[in-house]
Amino acid sequence: MKNKLVVKSYFSVACLLAIILTESCSSSSKKVDFSTQVKPILNNKCISCHGGVKKNGGFSLLFEEDAFAETKSGKPAIIRGDASGSELIKRLHEDDPELRMPYEHPKLSDEEIDLLTRWIDQGAEWGGHWAYSLPEKVGVPAITAEAGFAPEEASDFLKNDIDNFILAKLDENQLTPNHQAEKNIIARRAALDITGLPPNPDLLKRFEEGDLSYEAYIDSLLAQKTYGEKWATWWLDLARYADSKGYEKDMGRSIWQYRDWVIKAFNQDMPYDRFTIEQLAGDLLPDPSMDQLIATAFHRNTMNNDEGGTDDEEYRVATVIDRINTTFSVWQSTTMECVQCHGHPYDPFKHKDYYNLMAFFNNTRDEDTPSESPLLKFYTPEQQKKVDKVIEWVAKHGNEKSLKTYKDFLWFTEPVYKSHFFKEFKNSVYDDHASVVFWDDGNLIMEDAHTRNAGFVYLNYRSHYNGTKMTIREKNAEGRVLAQFTLNKSDGLVTSRFPLEKIDKKTNLYLETQNDAIAKEINILNLYWVGFIEDIPGKDEPGWAGINTMFTDALNAKTETVPIMSENPDYMKRTTQLFNRGSFLDKTDTVQPGTPESLNTWNQEWAKNRLGLSKWIVDKKNPLTARTLVNRVWHQIYGRGLVSTIEDIGSQSEPPSHPALLDWLSLRFMNEHNWSIKSLVKEITLSGTYRQSSESTPEMYQLDPENELYARGPRIRLGAEAIRDQAMAVSGLLSDKMYGPGVMPPQPEGVWQTVYNGDKWQESKGEDRYRRGIYTYLKRTSPYPSFLTFDAGSREVCIIRRTPTNTPLQALVTLNDPVFLEAAYELAKNSQVADNIEKSIAQAYENATFSAIEPMTLNALKDLYQNSLAEFAKNNEATEMFLHLEERPTPELSALTIVANAIMNLDEFLTKA
Numbered sequence: 001m002k003n004k005l006v007v008k009s010y011f012s013v014a015c016l017l018a019i020i021l022t023e024s025c026s027s028s029s030k031k032v033d034f035s036t037q038v039k040p041i042l043n044n045k046c047i048s049c050h051g052g053v054k055k056n057g058g059f060s061l062l063f064e065e066d067a068f069a070e071t072k073s074g075k076p077a078i079i080r081g082d083a084s085g086s087e088l089i090k091r092l093h094e095d096d097p098e099l100r101m102p103y104e105h106p107k108l109s110d111e112e113i114d115l116l117t118r119w120i121d122q123g124a125e126w127g128g129h130w131a132y133s134l135p136e137k138v139g140v141p142a143i144t145a146e147a148g149f150a151p152e153e154a155s156d157f158l159k160n161d162i163d164n165f166i167l168a169k170l171d172e173n174q175l176t177p178n179h180q181a182e183k184n185i186i187a188r189r190a191a192l193d194i195t196g197l198p199p200n201p202d203l204l205k206r207f208e209e210g211d212l213s214y215e216a217y218i219d220s221l222l223a224q225k226t227y228g229e230k231w232a233t234w235w236l237d238l239a240r241y242a243d244s245k246g247y248e249k250d251m252g253r254s255i256w257q258y259r260d261w262v263i264k265a266f267n268q269d270m271p272y273d274r275f276t277i278e279q280l281a282g283d284l285l286p287d288p289s290m291d292q293l294i295a296t297a298f299h300r301n302t303m304n305n306d307e308g309g310t311d312d313e314e315y316r317v318a319t320v321i322d323r324i325n326t327t328f329s330v331w332q333s334t335t336m337e338c339v340q341c342h343g344h345p346y347d348p349f350k351h352k353d354y355y356n357l358m359a360f361f362n363n364t365r366d367e368d369t370p371s372e373s374p375l376l377k378f379y380t381p382e383q384q385k386k387v388d389k390v391i392e393w394v395a396k397h398g399n400e401k402s403l404k405t406y407k408d409f410l411w412f413t414e415p416v417y418k419s420h421f422f423k424e425f426k427n428s429v430y431d432d433h434a435s436v437v438f439w440d441d442g443n444l445i446m447e448d449a450h451t452r453n454a455g456f457v458y459l460n461y462r463s464h465y466n467g468t469k470m471t472i473r474e475k476n477a478e479g480r481v482l483a484q485f486t487l488n489k490s491d492g493l494v495t496s497r498f499p500l501e502k503i504d505k506k507t508n509l510y511l512e513t514q515n516d517a518i519a520k521e522i523n524i525l526n527l528y529w530v531g532f533i534e535d536i537p538g539k540d541e542p543g544w545a546g547i548n549t550m551f552t553d554a555l556n557a558k559t560e561t562v563p564i565m566s567e568n569p570d571y572m573k574r575t576t577q578l579f580n581r582g583s584f585l586d587k588t589d590t591v592q593p594g595t596p597e598s599l600n601t602w603n604q605e606w607a608k609n610r611l612g613l614s615k616w617i618v619d620k621k622n623p624l625t626a627r628t629l630v631n632r633v634w635h636q637i638y639g640r641g642l643v644s645t646i647e648d649i650g651s652q653s654e655p656p657s658h659p660a661l662l663d664w665l666s667l668r669f670m671n672e673h674n675w676s677i678k679s680l681v682k683e684i685t686l687s688g689t690y691r692q693s694s695e696s697t698p699e700m701y702q703l704d705p706e707n708e709l710y711a712r713g714p715r716i717r718l719g720a721e722a723i724r725d726q727a728m729a730v731s732g733l734l735s736d737k738m739y740g741p742g743v744m745p746p747q748p749e750g751v752w753q754t755v756y757n758g759d760k761w762q763e764s765k766g767e768d769r770y771r772r773g774i775y776t777y778l779k780r781t782s783p784y785p786s787f788l789t790f791d792a793g794s795r796e797v798c799i800i801r802r803t804p805t806n807t808p809l810q811a812l813v814t815l816n817d818p819v820f821l822e823a824a825y826e827l828a829k830n831s832q833v834a835d836n837i838e839k840s841i842a843q844a845y846e847n848a849t850f851s852a853i854e855p856m857t858l859n860a861l862k863d864l865y866q867n868s869l870a871e872f873a874k875n876n877e878a879t880e881m882f883l884h885l886e887e888r889p890t891p892e893l894s895a896l897t898i899v900a901n902a903i904m905n906l907d908e909f910l911t912k913a
Helices: 002-029 034-046 087-093 110-121 151-157 161-172 183-195 201-208 214-223 226-238 256-267 272-284 290-300 312-332 336-340 351-361 381-397 400-412 544-555 610-617 625-638 659-671 677-686 698-703 720-731 766-770 785-789 808-816 818-831 837-849 855-874 878-883 891-903
Strands: 375-378 423-430 436-450 456-463 468-474 481-487 494-499 506-514 525-532 560-563 576-579 587-591
Touching: 034 110, 087 110, 161 659, 183 201, 183 214, 183 226, 183 677, 201 214, 214 226, 214 677, 226 256, 226 312, 256 290, 256 560, 272 290, 272 610, 290 375, 290 400, 290 560, 312 336, 312 351, 312 610, 312 625, 336 351, 351 576, 351 587, 351 610, 375 400, 381 400, 381 544, 400 544, 456 468, 456 481, 481 494, 494 544, 506 525, 625 659, 625 677, 659 677, 720 785, 720 818, 785 808, 808 818, 818 837, 818 878, 818 891, 837 855, 837 891, 855 878, 855 891, 878 891
Parallel strands: none
Antiparallel strands: 375 560, 423 436, 436 506, 436 525, 456 494, 456 525, 468 481, 468 506, 576 587
């Protein structure tokens, strides 16, 4: 018996050793994946010393060619297929801290060293990061009977293919999906996600009673104009939209037409590829429309520095840099700003790539001047008649080139030579306000001016006295006289034209002024810009002189404007150079427009300008554009992205929670939805995943605290604008007025002060006081306080995500801000049921939350009412101190207002559940 036990024991040990050896062999023979196993180790432990910034020992692990190149030692640190002979592995095993890598950091774990060793022995295959390639097709997981779910569970949950991906992941983690939310809950959730407002009561009732299917309900939300307002709010964060210029002066900016364009584009469900192209390069499209020009204001949302003493070129370059960084943040989830000064430390983008990209953006007409030119003009109907006559004349008597020239000049008055580039001032000076000040016998040089064979010179100026003679000469003070004319006192800023001798070449122009009747120390003229435009064709035709007068009248018309993008003509084209260590003062090699080799290839049919770049971005071979958009829309709805680091899907990002789903949605978005954001939103909101209850248990929270696996519905606090909009909506105060200049709802006194022009926060009257948050005037140095408290930004730079916080200040806003107090009063008034306080409270709660009140909540609010009523009944001044309303409510209504205000501070109201 004893021998049998010994034999059995030996047999068991042998089996155990065999299993261990088998698993060990299996583990050692299993192919190591570079992207998921090796690259994270290199990024976290090695690349800070051997990457884009540092290249210690001549060894870098950022690019494949660098990793296998010879180091300073004369041989490579990694020898493919020979880990024992590779210096990298030897250094990992060193005991001497001066030789061991990582230097002055803890030693790598045995598992990490083993992974690197096996990777090298297996041939050190260098794989690409998952985000930089996109599969052609992704299969939808099949849900089988063996998946671990009861058939009825799976059928209740599965509403579309999104749910197959989610269910497969839940099964891997031995989780089951939550039950479906109640109709009123899911209806409110969808309305807030799609329109940013609570549901329409009539629509909700039809849905709850079964007269309207869930899909029809979603379609009705997507069809509402409020959809565009909700989703435009998100996009304006990305576009860094504001109603002021930023920096120290932070003067106002009229750019609201861009905000309105975004709202309309979302409501029209403009395909995302077109939405992209028009914003990045609408001005470069053939015969662009007014709307396509307005769209380019996306990149005119950059800040403008009007402070005296600043270098306009420095801030123009800062604007170009912002445009590169914003473009790649918004459309590519790429931290391209890292590459301004050096190669990217973690991702495959080289220092030169940044300046190749700069060449696309470096050729625009805006130059950090206070006027913010180029400005698209919006003529009145009467003004437009003259504009149309000029355009019709040029179309009839000229050619396509002359027609474009005159359209551009009438619409946004470019190209012109702005005064801040003039040189060699004598008795004249550039005055920091975008004009040159002339005194008597003043002169200057316009370098490299091209008159384009024009018969007239156009001046934009302010003349302070009569009889100022201006002379324009070729090259210098001794040069040939090209024009000589008299400027008389002007009524403010004017644009006038004067005869000019025709020349068709680039040359320096010498400008001088004389007015002997004026004292030498007195400013006689401010000159803002000089322009040359080919003569209006049809000179020999009757009516030509009248057309010229109409043209000049149009140039002087006072109009609404919006800053737009416009490209330099070839004769004004800038040269782009690489900045040494990112400094615009230290320029080195000249570069041409180009895109990073690590992404999709460039189609040679595309023009090497912003239009070509925008086509490269929305090319279906670009792996990042669709992924970025899908991930961010998902984040807007669920509060987290499929890649949680929505700012960055580079090699330092979090891995996707559901990589196949992200790829499947991206391919579907491009190929089947044809870039339709509405279709994407609809598909997500129709899924069983979205319809789940957001209720959680301690066990569920322990297993998945961030809801990364989506075993329950989204539960997220509303955004700043939505909190205010919802309060306005449930109280009946919200205006449905759309578009137009920013409005100024109530805010505390003294918050907003403008030093330079005395502008004040003028509280809006009438319905403008109650408009949606998207229309609230946003001053960058002093944003609307309640929005700032609820995590909205100043939009000085692109905001990819708002970081949600939970602070006492937020409760102070919703309890005390005049907007919320007025909303609470209206909610109370609309909910009041005569002589029945319980029904009044219950009605107010239901009007606010779209749910029936629980007995415990009702009792607590009833106690609050009684205590408040007692206070208002004994203190006649309490109501006035509390509400500051023109009408004087009864103590009962005042007490109910306190209750309504409390309801508006409940999680049920402030949260999308």
